[in-house]
Amino acid sequence: MSWFSDHGVELKIEDDGRVFPVSNSSSSIIDCLMSQAMKIGVSLQTGKVVTTASASSLGKFLLKIEKRTIDYVEYVEADYLLIASGSSPQGYRLVAQLNHSIVDPVPSLFTFKIEDPKLAELAGVTFPKVKAKLKLENVRRNIPQLTQVGPMLVTHWGLSGPVVLRLSAWGARDLFSLGYEGILIVDFTPDLNMEDVKSILSQHKLQFVKQKVLNSCPSEFGLVKRFWKYILNRESLVEDMLWASISNNSLNSVASLLKHCSFRVTGKGQFKDEFVTAGGIPLSEISLNTMESKIHSHLYFAGEVLNVDGITGGYNFQNAWSGGYIAGTSIGELARVTDLEERVL
Template sequence: MKFYDVIVVGGGAAGFFAAINIAEFNPKLKIAILERGKEGLQKVKVSGGGRCNVTHAEFVPSELVLNYPRGEKELLGPFHQFMTGDTIEWFEKRGVNLKIEEDGRMFPISDSSQTIIDCFLKEAQKHKVEILYGHTLKSIKKNNIWNLETSHGEISTEKLLLATGSNTKIWKILETLGHTISAPVPSLFTFNIKDERITSIPGVVASNVEVKVLSTDLWSEGPLLITHWGMSAPAILKLSAFGAITLAKLDYKFQIEINFIRQSFDDCMENLKELKHELAKKTVFKSTQFELPKRLWQQLVLASGMNDKTRWADLNKQQLEALAQQLTQAVFNVDGKSTFKEEFVTAGGIDLKEVNFKTFESRLHKNLYLAGEILNIDAITGGFNFQNAWTGAYIAAKAISM
């Protein structure tokens, strides 16, 4: 039986980051990464449309944690140990410079995820980390050391780090070791909506809206994108992340209310009454207001019971109220969800009470460490899920290498 000082199961972001850092902290250790695929780092490859959204330009731990629907409380301490600035420095020291985009997302200046993959492979080789591709983990047994049954026979190790992401088979193995798993549900997704107000205007962006899920306390704000299948962009994706469990229970069939102009109904009515006098001779259809995209404004005007010839002067109270309602309280029926690009993020995983977040070691088993999405931690889109991976992997690496 082959023996390693440390085995990292999972050749993804957290797995590679941990293995490399363990090797740097303690070069004497014999380390292997077990990866079930023919190659690793697949999520890194497709992240950010192939550019790899490495992290997010948020440098205050208490602000950074607000982007984690699950894990907010637990990550505060770890982020004081290793967070965004440390990630940037880590990559820079290895020749990978990052850039910040307007929305705060950070990418390699090469705009290619291959830069990150090449960096990891080069560092792993440099530090003599063995990468065992095509090795599927079948079971874990604990004697004095960890015995792993794989598709290529048995191997053993003193210290074991699991960084296998949302892998239900590994979660089942962990249940046999006494760990509790929160049932997985999708976390980042867009809403499927068929509605006459939006079917003809895919590609239109309302830059700052407020969205509520009716009959719940879920709400979010931000840009909203109208798509061929419904709605997307941060306002929707934040809702999908923070509402992952609630929306799964609703079987992804629910109603949302959108305030397109971030004004109250009453304030909107006052503004519309003023516009009725100021623009009396003009048509409502052609005089876009509230900095809305023209095509969206026109659809909301038509949905208020007017036509493209209706003049402001001719609006009665009912029509003004109908328009104010479309602008501030527009209700849409959501019927299903779609995956957001390749950002397949899952809420669910190992119960956070069973992990020591000072070391990312299992509270149930000594020398068993856990990092990345295997834990019940997930984030909104924008580089936050990777930052969780880097932080957990780094802290676990430090503890393992001692």
């Protein structure tokens, strides 16, 4: 954080620990990094792709570089090689050419598609705090992280928000194997137990006997009218029904729905909106204190090409930046020492 502050980008820390630029614009970070890269003489070559990479017996790397649009081939010999290609398939091919293994990549950090037309009508409705549990068929092992607490958002195609994204991260591989199907159980009143919810509904009924149920939702639940209507519709309660007409069984059913509202997940969000890829080079194949390969000396990796994925996009940025910093400083120090040794000789 101090590095960004020292280079003119002020940061702020959210309540959940996430860090953002005060400007709330990602371009502040991009512009800062690009500016510093240019200042220290980094050469950015665009429109080219490294198609093959091999290690020679002399400890150097031979790279074949091609242009995307014209018949152009260039060969480059490098003393050090850092691969930070993200989740690019081409990057994985280079990794395989250099004898590293790959944990199969799968999408992570995505929204849930919910086939519920009535829910889709609530697009834009937010919930500051829910407790959500993801149940996956045939997944018998206990995964505590498949229960999350936090904000949730209704979208045109399903559910999103920090809670859903975290669940998608922890369940990424199982969801992939199940075709992105499962059951999401949401508690919309996580700070109240079931008996409290029932009691609030019963007291509300006594207090507002002559009011329509639709027009009078208990304030303790903190629900917007549109979602309260959705709950009533799911329980087949007529909107113009008076509180006096609701049976105790119906009140219990509403309470149960507020505490255990289930949604069938039928896929991940549309438009390939996943933010991160889980999978990549196993961490057992690199030295984390330098990010150097354990298979080839002077070969380094950083970022999403590694089998690392965090529960929000910011953690993945941090992984990329920290890994890149460690790898870069390791290469720089090794090159400096090598240069000194050559001068002595």
